[in-house]
Amino acid sequence: MIFSSFKIDKDTPIYEQIEKYIMIQINDGMLQKGSKLPSTREVSSVLKVSRNSVVTAYENLESRGIIQSVKGKGTFVIESQQQTDNDFVLKWDERFNEYGRKCNELDIMKTEVPWKKGMISFKSIAPEEKLFDLDEIKRDFQTICANEGSKILNYGYAKGYKPLIDYLLKYMEKKGVIIQNKDILITNGFTESFDMIISVLTDKGDVVLCESPTHNTAIKIMKARGVHIVDIPMQYDGIDVEKLEKAIIEYNPKMLYIIPSYHNPTGIVMKGEKRQKVYNLCKKHNIPIVEDGFNEELLYSSSHMPPIMSLSGLGNGVVYLGSLSKILFPGLRVGWILADKKLISMLESVKRSRTIHCSTLDQALLCEYLNNGSFEKYVKKVRKYYREKYEFAIREIKNNLQYKYIYGEGGLHVFIDLGDIDARKLLKCCYENNVIFMPGDIFFPGSGGSTCMRLGFARLSNEDIKKGIKIIGQSEKEIRKQV
Amino acid sequence: MIFSSFKIDKDTPIYEQIEKYIMIQINDGMLQKGSKLPSTREVSSVLKVSRNSVVTAYENLESRGIIQSVKGKGTFVIESQQQTDNDFVLKWDERFNEYGRKCNELDIMKTEVPWKKGMISFKSIAPEEKLFDLDEIKRDFQTICANEGSKILNYGYAKGYKPLIDYLLKYMEKKGVIIQNKDILITNGFTESFDMIISVLTDKGDVVLCESPTHNTAIKIMKARGVHIVDIPMQYDGIDVEKLEKAIIEYNPKMLYIIPSYHNPTGIVMKGEKRQKVYNLCKKHNIPIVEDGFNEELLYSSSHMPPIMSLSGLGNGVVYLGSLSKILFPGLRVGWILADKKLISMLESVKRSRTIHCSTLDQALLCEYLNNGSFEKYVKKVRKYYREKYEFAIREIKNNLQYKYIYGEGGLHVFIDLGDIDARKLLKCCYENNVIFMPGDIFFPGSGGSTCMRLGFARLSNEDIKKGIKIIGQSEKEIRKQV
Known part of the structure; x- marks a missing residue:
């Protein structure tokens, strides 16, 4: 038997x-x-x-x-012993091209210390999911099922879900952008938006200008795609305009990538005058501005600050990359590119040859949520929540750390220059005490930032923020003693 | 006032x-x-x-x-007249690189005749959404909200939603694949899977082998990425193995891309003996096989046919690209790559630098649907539905068209060689009579297929299939008269 x-x-x-x-x-x-x-x-x-x-x-x-x-x-x-063999073995790591290898090497999820259970992590700037109104989303789901039926589960258009595009065009119009000669492409989020822009507007070795420090994902994408990054130092109020002009003249770059509001990682909000200067410079030299609208919705301590794109009226020199992921539902992969109609039409074909289109369900659900007013209520709520958390974190930092400078004016994170302490040394010490954060150097395209750190706090309780910063402070003191 | x-x-x-x-x-x-x-x-x-x-x-x-x-x-x-100017104008089409331009040029949504209201379109091979069980999806949504809470709206992992990966590993194991040294990366669907594979394993000018005809999206991706495509003719039972070996020896290609089951566009199911021959050839010459599992789930007229990957046991020379989109919920953007663990780990970093990860909600929803047995019931239902539709379409074609050969044995489409009629000429004539289809030439990487056409029927009623094919037949007769 x-x-x-x-x-x-x-x-x-x-x-x-x-x-x-x-x-x-x-x-x-x-x-x-x-x-x-x-x-x-x-x-x-x-x-x-x-x-x-x-x-x-x-x-x-x-x-x-x-x-x-x-x-x-x-x-x-009826099937005989399977004719499997185990001898078809390839060395895959030798078959990867430079792009693949770079993506792997630059993946901070692999290179940076991982979170372990019980640790207090200041690494993340993902939003606090407890603030999401799941009941509202459940209602929205019912609504779109009732209105759209099974369509929300079938193929959609590469450009995106029409009602969502219409909403976002209006939304951007309210920010002061003239939309009549522009269009929107829905993307999987900032990462896809920026990767597409870099993929189609640069060739290997082309120069792109950016701030230093800047968003580490942008650095990774540019490096992986073989871009020659020329980084312009940040001053306390944003990019150094003089150095920007020099670099434009010296390198004739393909574009300037810039994060004017709640800059990642510094949290700096660039003021109107500086925005105008940057715009004028790029216009004078015909350099496209790729504006990262990162966290613009969170602006809580400064007054309204229209995006750089709003300065360009009917011009088409500014490309705006939008995302709500840092405050709202990052698990729904939806971001957008707002740009000249012709550019969007070409990017639409690029999107179609890379991922066809974004999830129909995600887009329909987000659209329903935005359209019925839930978003406005939500933004008011989270602005208050994160502002209080931000202020709490700042107080704790001031009470516990010795530092040279705390950057920025808000957001879901604080960027600190410790002045004379190596942040990686500090991180190592903190790690032993179950606290981790982002060392500042990962935000610098070149060298730099070795004494800086970014503390993300959005998902931490005030208790953990207090406890974590205290441990960072103690570790810092220990290191100072050793020096 | x-x-x-x-x-x-x-x-x-x-x-x-x-x-x-x-x-x-x-x-x-x-x-x-x-x-x-x-x-x-x-x-x-x-x-x-x-x-x-x-x-x-x-x-x-x-x-x-x-x-x-x-x-x-x-x-x-408090805000004065906005300082907008309209003079920052760039010529975006001159700024696109070759990749961008190719994506645009090869976009058949732009180059082929568009559908208009009232037309009968045989172009699409998207599934019939009326077959989707929306009530089941509503229940699944409630379940994942109850089990996962707001997590389904927050960031997930680049590799994918763990329970979904686990399900798919088991699923592939049931198809006869040994999974112990393999892993799965969740992607946005076949298009993203293949684009990633081509992006990291080929450089400009590298040779990739494929069938001729083959999936037009694969052709587009390879051309856009600068791959040198060497196409191997299809015989009535699949790829020409002799020519395949010659090409392998002549070109030492980076990979073979192949669709063994319900091949797109021909519908051919490659039999076991030929699969083994193809496998042995590639193994002998160390050429990776990229197997497109397209429509494998639909197999209705032939007996079980394990994927080529199942032949490789513990070897790692075969990469399997999976997707359910042609039968199930293509609007949920979820596909997968099953491959060697090391390869998947590298691809995970590539995914992270391109789109971070797929929609958490889509993945959780699909996973719930798959796990509770709904999928198996659904597959039984649609197999029957599409088989009947296929047989109906075949009958109508035989009764109304003059043709040289009808390819394949099923699927959501029929590929027909008309023998001596130019399919684009026929399409033009049909278009005037409100019927459109896919001209065969778009599936040929080189020249060829000018007398072929693909008729997709999944979303058409039998009445429209009958009416549409009748019109194609009449148009064909007219053209034959003119010749």
Whole structure:
């Protein structure tokens, strides 16, 4: 009897175990093509399992073409021992091209210290999911099912879900942007938006200007794509305009990538006058501005600050990359590019050849949420929540750390220059005490930032913020003693 | 009174109209910085609108930093006429690189005749959404909300949603694949999977082998990425193995891309012996096989046919690209790559630098649907549905068309070689009679296929299939008369 070595495992459905057992017998050559299997009744009685389980197992194997039951004769193996071999072995790591290798090398999820259970992590700037109104989302889901039916589960358009595009055009219009000669492409978020822009507007070795420090994902994308990054230092109020002009003249770059509001990682909000200067400079030299609208919605301590794009009226020199992911539902992968109609039309084809389009469901759900006013209510709520958290974190930092400068004026994180302490040394010490943060150097395209750190706090309780910063402070003191 | 030229539009909320009106007045210079606005009471009485609408408009403008209300004094414009200029104009089409231009040129949504209302379109091979069980999806949504809470709306992992990966590993194991040294990366679907593979394993000018004809999206991606495509003719039972070996020896290609089951566009299912030959050839020459699992789930007329990957046992030379999109929920953007663990780890970093990860919600929803058994029931249902539709379409084709050969044995489409009629000429004629289809040449990487056509029928009623094919037949006759 082939089932002599069968042992029941309580955690797996019986039929799956029988199925697997028979497959092993076939693969081991114990059951040959043409072998007759015992009847389901026999198996059930020998193994003391329900006959239904055996029938299900046999049915599944039959539907997979492994066995066949012949009326009045019994069940037979029709698939012989599988002709698998194990010798087709390639060295995949040697087959990766430079782009693939760079993506791997620059992946901070692999290179930076990982979070472990029980740790207080200041690494993340993901939003606090407890603030999401899940009941509202449930209602929105019902609404879109009722309105759109199964369409929300079928293919959509590469450019994006029309009602969402319409909403976002209006939304950007309210920010002061003239939209009549512009259009929107829905993307999977900032990362896809920026990767597409870099992929189609630069060739290997082309120069792109950016702030230093800047968003580390942008650095990674540019480096992986072979861009020659020329970084312009940040002053306390934003990019150094004089150095920007020099670099423009020296390098004739393909574009300037800039984060004017709640800059990542510094949190600096660039003021109107400086925005105008940057705009004028780029216009004078015909350098496209790629404006990262990162966290613009969070602006809580400064007054309204229209995006740089709003300065360009009917011009088309500014490309705006929008995302709500840092405050709202980053798990729904939806961001957008607002730009000249012609540019969007070309990017639409690029999107179609990379991911076809974004999730129809995600777009419809987000659109319903935005359209029914839930978003405005939500923004008011989270602005207050994060402002209080920000102020709390600042107080704790001031009370516990010795630093040269705290940058910025808000956001979901604080960027600190410790002045004379190596942040990686500090991180190592903190790690031993179960606290981690982002070392500042990862935000610098070149060297720099070795004494800086970014503390993200959005998902931490005030208690953990207090405790964590205290530990950072103690670790800092220890290191200072050693120096 | 500044509202003298205000005209109410019934289709837009009043507060929005007031907001917009004030913005126009400011941008036109009619309202200067410091100008006092009429009180909300006055506006409401003059315009005969509810005071609430006016208050909302003023509040919105204030939160945007355009106006400011000063207690006891009134409301004032604080933002002066916007300093926009229209002169920053770039010629974007001249700034696109070769990759961008190729994506645009090869976009058949732009180059092929578009569908118009009232037309019968055989172009699409998207599934019939009426078959989707929306009520089941609603229940699944409730379940994941209950189990996962707001997590389904927050960031996830680049590799994918763990329970979904686990399900798919088991799923592939049931197809006969040994999974122990392999892993899965969740992607946005076949397009992203293949684009990533091509992006990291080939450099410009590298040779990739594929079938001719083959999936037109794969052709587009390879051409856009600068791959040198060497296409191997299809015989009636699949790729020409002799020519494949010759090409391998001549070109030492980076990979073979192949669609063994329900091949797109021909519908051919490659039999076991040929699969083994292809596998042995590639193994002998160390050429990775990229296997497109397209429509494998639909197999309805042939017996179980394990994927080529199942032949490789513990070897790692085969990469499997999976997708359910052609039968299930293509609007949920979820596909997968199953491959060697090391390769997946590198691809995970590539995914992270391109789109971070796929929609958490989509993945959780699909996973719930798959796990609770709904999928198996669904596959049984659609197999029957599409088989009947396929057989119906074949009958109509045989009754109405003159052709040289009908390829394949099923799927959501039929590929026909008309023998001596130019398919584009036929398409032009059909278009005038409100019927469109895919001309065969788009599936040929080089020249070829000019007498072929693909008819997709999944979303057409039998009535439209009958009517559409009749019109194609009549058009064909007309053209034959002219010849």
